[in-house]
Amino acid sequence: MVLSINSAAAARAAAEAAHPALGPGSVLADLNTAAPALKRELAALVGDAAFADVALLGSVPARGLHTPALASGGGARSFAEALTPLGMPVEIVSEHAGDAAARKLLRSVFMKGLAASAIESLDAAAVAGQLEWLESEIAGVIGEDLLQRLVDGSRRHAVRRMDEMEAAAELLVELGVDPKVARASAAVLARLAAESAEPAALE
C-alpha cells in the first residue's frame, strides 16, 4: 500500500514515481484533493485495479489517522481493508476512480462557501465596529469551534483550498451548475493567500 499525500499539483509526479515500484497486489491510494478527472487519469496511469481514489473529510492535523475518508476505484476495497482496522473510517463510494473526489468537492462547495461567507462578513463587521457582535451571532448558529476552524483554516491553508475550490468549480461546470459560490470562495481564498504572502510592514 502506497499513500500519496501531497497536493493536486504533485499528484501525477507522485503516481509516476510510485508506479514502477508497485508490486502485484499493491495499491496506490491518492489522498490528494483533486478534480475527479485527475483521479481518473491517475487510475489509468497505474491501472484501475491498483488505484484508490481517497478523499479525506475533515482536518487531518486534528484527527490524524482517524480522519473519515471516502474511497472509490478498483483499489478502494483494499484500501479500506488495510486502513479501517488501523482506525480510519472508510466509506467505499464506488468502483470508479473520481467518485470519491467528486463527493468531497461537492461537500467543499458548501463548507468553503460557508467559510468565505464568515470571513467576508467578519471583515466587514470589523470595519463597522461590530466584530464581537457578529462573531457571537455566527457562533450561535454554527458553533464557536467550527467558526474558529473555518476562519483559521482558511487563512492557514488558503493556497491549497483555493486550488480545491477551483477544482470544485470545474466539477460544477461539468455537471451543468453555474459555480457562483465556488468561484467566489476561490476568490476569497486567493485574497487570503495574497495577504499571507505579503511581507510584514516595516515598523
Next chain:
Amino acid sequence: MKPIIAVLGLGEAGSRIASDLAAAGVEVRGYDPAPSTGPAGGGGGPPPRPPPGPPAAGPRERRSAIWPVEDWASRTRPVRMARATIASSLTCALMSPTPGRQLQAATWS
C-alpha cells in the same frame, strides 16, 4: 505479518498520518519530496540541500529526489512535493511514533 505502508509526502497531513500509522504498529516507509523553492514550494522555505545518509552511487543516485524525514523536523512550513522517487533498495523508516507534526526519528536502510 506486520503491514507495510509507504507514505509519499510528509507535509502537515502526511507526517501526521505516517506518525499515526507507526503508532498503530505499521511499518511505515516515508518518502519526502524534493521541495521546490518557488511559490508552490511552501511559501519560499529554505532552499533544498543534498540529503544526508550514505553516499549516492549507482542506482542509489535516485535518492537525490528523496528527503530524509529527519531533515523535515527542522522545517516549519509545509513543502509541496515537486518530485518523489521510490527506490526499493532505499527506504526511510519511521522508527517510533512522533508527536504532533514533528518527525523525530528516522533511519536509512
